[in-house]
Amino acid sequence: MxxxxxxxxxxxxxxxxxxxxxxxxxxxxxxxxxxxxxxxxxxxxxxxxxxxxxxxxxxxxxxxxxxxxxxxxxxxxxxxxxxxxxxxxxxxxxxxxxxxxxxxxxxxxxxxxxxxxxxxxxxxxxxxxxxxxxxxxxxxxxxxxxxxxxxxxxxxxxxxxxxxxxxxxxxxxxxxxxxxxxxxxxxxxxxxxxxxxxxxxxxxxxxxxxxxxxxxxxxxxxxxxxxxxxxxxxxxxDPHTTYMAPRIKERFDQDMSGKLEGIGARLSRQGIYTEIVELVSGGPAWKQGELEAGDIILEVAQGDKDPLDIVGMRLDDAIKFIKGKKGTEVRLTVKKKLDGSTKIISIIRDVVELEETFVKSSIVEKDGKKYGLIDLPRFYIDFSDRDARDSAKDMEKEIARLKSENIAGLLIDLRNNGGGSLQTAIQIAGLFIKQGPVVQVKYRGQDPIVKSDVDPKMQWDGSVVVLVNELSASASEIFAAAMQDYGRAVIIGGNQTYGKGTVQSVIPINNFYPKYEKDLGAIKMTIQKFYRVNGGSTQIEGVYSDIAMPDRYSYMKFGERDLDGALIWDKVPQAKYTQTNSYENFSEVVDKSKTRIASNTKFKLINEYAKWLKENQEDTSYSLNYKDFAKESKEQERVAKKYSDAFKHKSNLTFNSPKYELPLLKKDSILADKRNIWHKNLSKDIYVAEALNVLKDLKLKTKLEVVKK
Known part of the structure; x- marks a missing residue:
């Protein structure tokens, strides 16, 4: 910093x-x-x-x-x-x-x-x-x-x-x-x-x-x-039990499904005005073509009805009038950013998919072999529509597409993935094992229930590396723990994941008081704890990486263990499962990576930087004397310069979209720009580079060892 x-x-x-x-x-x-x-x-x-x-x-x-x-x-x-x-x-x-x-x-x-x-x-x-x-x-x-x-x-x-x-x-x-x-x-x-x-x-x-x-x-x-x-x-x-007022509940559903019905624009409050921040790629406003980032919405009309002045209206209320059901018309009176002119823009609302919520993949060539990288931002699902896309269906489809391009290994990026649907986490784990227990869940006062993958099909039987950090939580930890317990993947990243080993259920409050006509919102309540198939909880402890890499969070107060009122760690009897122990050189690869990391000057610098950030976190006092403040600032700047190159990495690797996506990118310049930025960032990512080193070194057993647990 x-x-x-x-x-x-x-x-x-x-x-x-x-x-x-x-x-x-x-x-x-x-x-x-x-x-x-x-x-x-x-x-x-x-x-x-x-x-x-x-x-x-x-x-x-x-x-x-x-x-x-x-x-x-x-x-x-x-x-x-x-x-x-x-x-x-x-x-x-x-x-x-x-x-x-x-x-x-x-x-x-x-x-x-x-x-x-x-x-x-x-x-x-x-x-x-x-x-x-x-x-x-x-x-x-x-x-x-x-x-x-x-x-x-x-x-x-x-x-x-x-x-x-x-x-x-x-x-x-x-x-x-x-x-x-x-x-x-x-x-x-x-x-x-x-x-x-x-x-x-x-x-x-x-x-x-x-x-x-x-x-x-x-x-x-x-x-x-x-x-x-x-x-x-x-x-x-407990910290994860929350009351959700009606609009908060609506946003929660939107986040979980990755979609909404409306015009496909991100809005912000600028003084008394509602301003367009960004158009969602592929959404109705983007397709219509007249609305632009920076435009200010002055009035909103529903079809042919009289327009409503939204100047001075709070943002949430303005959004309520702009959003609407698929197929309905909204007419926006807009002040254009470029020339200040006023224009009425008609848009037919539709289902808008929030692209950044969904699975995306990239292909990289390393030492003559191609490897697939899948980024999974969250374990999304639409509980109201079983036929809608969800993270499990999308992962299965994405793996099939990568297999068609003959990849030699798969890197799954779960960094910053805060979780989501337990159901999809189980299904995604099932894509990498023949069948068997994935997680155990326990209600209060009851014996644990084993949740299993029952489909004998393996969508991917090749090498797998899972990349995590301290912000990988909940469903991410279920998946990573299952892959680790089965010996199916190498877990690499921060020292340990977030440590959220509890399950919440979202319950509409009106279900318990149906005679009350107004919407009472919902409660997101902790009803279960989940446990690994080996019996240990991920609560507090999270999942410890097989290979730990220093990062900015390494010494910070961070994770479930630092929350007031967090539930304790405990364990239950382990489930009966059969380890795959997929690799003949697992320990060798892990040791080799640890040696590389320990000798890497960038990782050493990142570790020092993390310690410095910890010191700054603990120093909360500031001088209000200008000379002293400036002196402190200069010293901060001097030390910060030492770490300015910590995350500057050049891998000389080129990341590209899979073939199926190329025609989409030609039609959608916004999506193309987003992919280009993502691919450039991947090529500069020291954590991805080391994860790919591990993936390259892994050797699958010709005959998988069967170890019953």
Whole structure:
């Protein structure tokens, strides 16, 4: 991380803390006490009866909800004071009793105080940013908000605000000064701005960002914050149990299926306007051809109906009017980016597939042999349509296509794959073994159930390497663990995967309260833990790589083991399965790779970089004196330069699309550009390069050894 990057991170850190508030809930415009009580009633009953963990709603539970809700509303400690906490604390051990009576008094007290405090905050930051900061004063700020106490009183609260705004301003100034130095190196005639001018411009920019932030916060209503409260309640059972308001549920379904119905455009909020960020390749808007990135949507009409003005409308509501069922017409009144003209664009909505969700593959030649690489971003499925594409069907098809091009081995990239459908993970594992157990799942208080691949067909019986990292989680870990336990693949990547060994079920809340007509959303609840076929859980431990490669996450606090309330690791009896032990030189290849990695100067540098990142993660204090801040920044920049080449790798390998995809790329320039970027990145990827070395070295047994377990 160079100095400019660190300054940028400092600049947005404060805003991200606030933005975190908006990510936890969805809105309706008015308070609905009846709905609130129904949600509390239904959720507590679902959780106590169905959650994997039997948890008493007692004083310990109450304290967890208390802390979680206050932290959810005020993560950066910019609203509540110790006086507020003193008043709130009378409910600290009473929330469990209130919930049992469907009473939300604690929520109402904290929420109403929060509204008062956010109203005050506007005057705080506005007044503070009117005057220049004194950057000669010796003072520091600690941004580890888990450690710092709540402000003693309102005066101290304003002081918290002053320091944070000063840090934001200072980091902007430093960033601009560095940019000026770079420009001066290129142009000796370049005229630099004075520190006074930069300070004034920086304050103005910080004020603008704060105003835009509070414009978004002001759009949030009672149900946004009530969802924060509900998530404080349900997450007291475990970190992966969450309440999903109706629109969050809709997004979840979209992510799981990789598709939606609409126009195929990504939108963002720019001030009071809704702007086109990107067109989805192959989508209706892309095919229609008139809408472009940067265009602003002013009005939306459904077919021949009168248009609706969406200027000033919150983004989620605007999207609701723009999206719609396949085959319906939407007419958008658009202000064009290029010439500022206003134009009405008619688009027929359709099913939009989000290409980046789906399996994609590439072919690379190494030492005279061709190898296939399959990137699987997540284990996707459309639960509402069994005939729709899913990750298992797509993987089977993609492997068949690669086999037709005579590949000698297969690399499966599961890096950053956070999981998805357990069903598809089992089916995909079945593509690489004849048949047998893949995973064991266990409900609370019951014996484990073995989930098996029952299809004797093997789609791929050749060499396999699976590439993972610390962000490979859940279903990714099921697949990687099965491949490791069977001896079917070499697992290479980070030291261990994420460690999420729990299964969640998404349950519509209306199923339990059908007489209520409004949509109550859903609960994503932990109902099972899963275990490897060898009996060990992937919970906390994850899957340890056969070959570990240093990366930026190596020493970070990361993964399930660092989450509060994560379920424990345990084990069950191993399932009966037959190892394939597919390779005659498995240990030799692993040792050879470890030796290469240990002697590789790039990997050594990456390891040092990871240690440095860990040190920076732990150093949360910053000077607010300009000279000291600049000195610290220069030192950061000096050290960062040492690691600037850590991930710069040149493999001299050329990655290409499989033959079936070439005609598609000719028709679709956006997809072609995306593939070109992906292929270039693969050729520079040191982890892919080493994984391919391993794949090349593996030798299959002519007669597979059978070892019953």
């Amino acid at each position: 160079n100095n400019l990057q660190k300054n940028s991170l400092l600049l947005i850190a404060f805003l991200l803390l606030f933005n975190n508030l908006t990510l936890q809930a969805e809105t309706t415009l008015k308070s609905d006490p009846e709905k609130d009580k129904i949600l509390v009633y239904v959720l507590k009953n679902i959780l106590t009866r169905g959650h994997f963990v039997v948890k008493d709603m007692n004083d310990d539970f109450s304290e967890k909800v208390y802390k979680s809700f206050i932290e959810g509303l005020d993560p950066s400690k910019r609203y509540f004071t110790q006086d507020d906490l003193k008043e709130f604390s009378k409910y600290k051990y009473e929330i469990d009793n209130q919930l049992l009576k469907d009473d939300v008094s604690f929520y109402n007290l904290v929420y109403n105080r929060f509204l008062e405090k956010t109203a005050n905050a506007k005057s705080y930051y506005g007044e503070i940013l009117k005057q220049p900061f004194n950057f000669n004063k010796k003072e520091t700020i600690d941004i580890d908000y888990d450690k710092i106490p709540f402000a003693k009183n309102e005066n101290k609260l304003v002081e918290y605000w002053r320091k944070q705004l000063k840090l934001n301003t200072l980091s902007r100034i430093q960033s601009e000064l560095e940019k000026q130095e770079e420009k001066l190196k290129k142009d000796k005639k370049y005229k630099k701005k004075s520190f006074k001018t930069l300070e004034k411009e920086a304050r103005k920019e910080v004020l603008k960002n704060m105003n835009e932030l509070y414009l978004r916060i002001d759009e949030l209503e009672h149900e946004d914050w009530f969802s924060v409260f509900l998530n404080s309640v349900v997450s007291a059972f």
